[in-house]
Amino acid sequence: MVAVPILLSLATGAFAASAADWQARSIYQVVTDRFATSDGSGPQCNTAxxxxxxxxFKGITSHLDYIQNMGFDAIWISPIVKNIGGSTGYGEAYHGYWPMDLYNLNDGFGTPDDLKELSAALHKRGMYLMVDVVVNHFAATSTPPSLTYSGYTPFNAETDYHPLCWIQDNNNQTQVEQCWVGDTTVALMDINTESDNVVNTYNAWIKNLTSFYSIDGIRIDTAKHIRKDFWPAFVKSSGVFSIGEILSNETDYTGDYTNYMDAVLDYPSWFAVTQAFASTTGNIALIAQNIPETQQYFKNGGISTGAFLENHDQPRFQSWTTDLSLVKNAMAYTFVTDGIPILYYGQEQGYTGGNEPASREALWFSSYQTENKPLVDHVVKMNAVRKASIAADAKFLSTQMKVIANNTNNIAVQKGKLLSALTNLGSKGAAQTFELTGTGYTANEQLVDVLSCSNITADASGNVNIAFTGGNPQIVVPVSYLAGSGLCGSSKSTKTTAPSGSSKSGAETLGFASAFLAAVVGIVGMLPLVL
Incomplete structure (x- = not known):
């Protein structure tokens, strides 16, 4: 490998998609090591x-049809930088969250050219690329005083890290931000983001990274473990959409981070949704309570969130229930909220892994089958109805959802004219009628449940009666929304929207005069990037 210096501060960047551009997207999350191999083989993969x-990366590129055909137009991949090698007491760094070198890629995933080819292939399809980034820490298998820092890049001095202390109290924000995550088996060395040198290095690095690989968005790992006022300059330097991980069930605590980055993963809603639909005795009221809280505490309400049901850190939903109707209701909620829908790979295949590492199964064991797969079909329909609503209503994305009605087992939420009636009755639950008023539909408006393709007619007051059978959700829109959606026998539009300005590939190495100028004005100059 040859380390080629890239001028960070003056590099020509990719014209990244804005937060508004991302809002219309839906994201498919991939654990790079577990999605697809380069040669299409299916090696053994014991998660334990x-x-x-x-x-x-090549494996992902070769299976973009699988992702796009489900209606996704963005992917989120694992962290890409070089991680610690070898085996630890917690296994290998296949997940990408144990970095040690910002300027080289994880060669287990492929080469820089492989990643650039993935980026280009996505953009050719009108899709976006989101890359996970780890800023809070580097990883080590020893701790001070035996820990040596010289093998880390670029943070190779003890002063680049906070002094060792373990987080003992997650309610103590100083500990959360300045103490170390992990333990003596794998210590996550907390980087000193109060240091001007560290800050400048990080800002230059992220600017170069997004530019060089034509990245459209970043997902920020462990964002709550770094002081909030670090983030605005970092996000601005990236030049792309940012969404942070704030693991908390507190809406006000989580929502405050939307003042420092574009969006956050909506963990408070995740806690509510999983508790509501994991069993037939779940608490539906938690969702009704959560929606107005999100709109109160999050910048732009739930619009500044990423909605999800599963991810690489949490047990898969189907490890809690295999009742398909409950699963469909919970999955549907992800697509009808104000946030950007995010689906974790394997969810559509009905994977059932529990706590990690069990939830990081190899997708090749599914053979990427889409025929006779009820959850694949469900995802296709949910993506399609969301896109149909966006196409039919220019204000759909900016319209905040509202609760129409809720009771012990049922809840109806509405965003624009997209009405979602959800239930935790379960597949063996008795049939129920859910009477909905205040929907805003016109008298006798013709509607359709896009999941069953059953027609519904609003009454003279615009009210709607929902008849739950088999515990299945109903996702209702005006019949006029079907045109071009591919839903319920309608033809599907072939229109493809190119990403807003992610067409330029990469940073350009500039001449000596430009490099000299950057050095003179004190900007971080030349940093190596492996090619």
Whole structure:
């Protein structure tokens, strides 16, 4: 490998998509090592071993049809930088969250050219690329005083890290931000983001990274573990959409971070939704309570969130219930909220892994089958109805959802004219009628449940009666929304929207005069990037 210096401060960047551009997207999350291999093989992959299984950037590129055909127009991949090598007491760094070198890629995933080819292939399809980034820490298998820092890049001095202390109290924000995550088996060395040198280095690095690989968005790992006022300059330097991980069930605590980055993963809603639909005795009221809280505490309300049901850190939903109707209701909610829908790979295949590492199964064991897969079909319909609503209503994305009605087992939420009636009655639950008023539909408006393709007619007052059968959700829109959607026998539009300005590939190495100028004005100058 040859380390080629890239001028960070003056590099020509990708014209990244804005937060508004991302709002219309839906994201498919990939654990790179577990999605697809370069040669299409299906090697053994025992999640309990916590070892690399062979998934690569090339593997993702070769299976973009699978992702796009489900209606997704963006992907989120694992962190890409070089991680610590070898095996630890917690296995290998196949997941990408144990970085040690910002300026080289994780060669287990492929080469820089492989990643650029993935980016280009996505953009050719009108899709976006989101890359996970880890800023809070580097990883080590030892702790001070035996820990040596010289092997880390670029933070190779003890002063680049906070002094060792373990987080003992997650309610103590100083500890959360300045103490270390992990333990003596794998210590996550807390980087000193109060240091001007660290801050400048990070800002230059992220600017170069997004530019060089034509990245459209970043997902920020462990964002709450860094002081909030670090983030605005970092996000601005990236030049792309940002969404942070704030693991908390507190809406006000989580929502405050939307004042420092574009969006956050909506963990408070995740806690509510999983508790509501994991069983037939779940508490539906938690969702009704959560929606107005989100709109109160999050910048732009729920619009500044990423909505999800599963991810790489949490047990899969189907480890809690295999009742398909409950699963469909919970999955549907992800697509009808104000946030950007995010689907974790394997969810559509009915994967059932529990706590990690069990929830990081290899997708090749599914053979990427889409026929006779009820959850694949469900995802296709949910993506389609969301896109149909966006196409039919120019204000759909900016319109905040509202609760129309809720009771012990049922809830109806509405965003624009997209009405979603959800239930935790379960597949063996008795049939129920859910009477909905205040929907805003016109008298006798012709509607359709896009999941069953059953026609519904609003009454003379615009009210709607929903008849739940088999515990299935109903996702209702005006019949006029079907045109071009591919839903319920309608034809599907072939229109493809190119990403807003992610067409330029990469940073350009500039001449000596430009490099000299950057050095003179004190901007971080030349940093190596492996090519």
């Amino acid at each position: 071993d916590r070892k690399y299984c062979g998934g690569t």
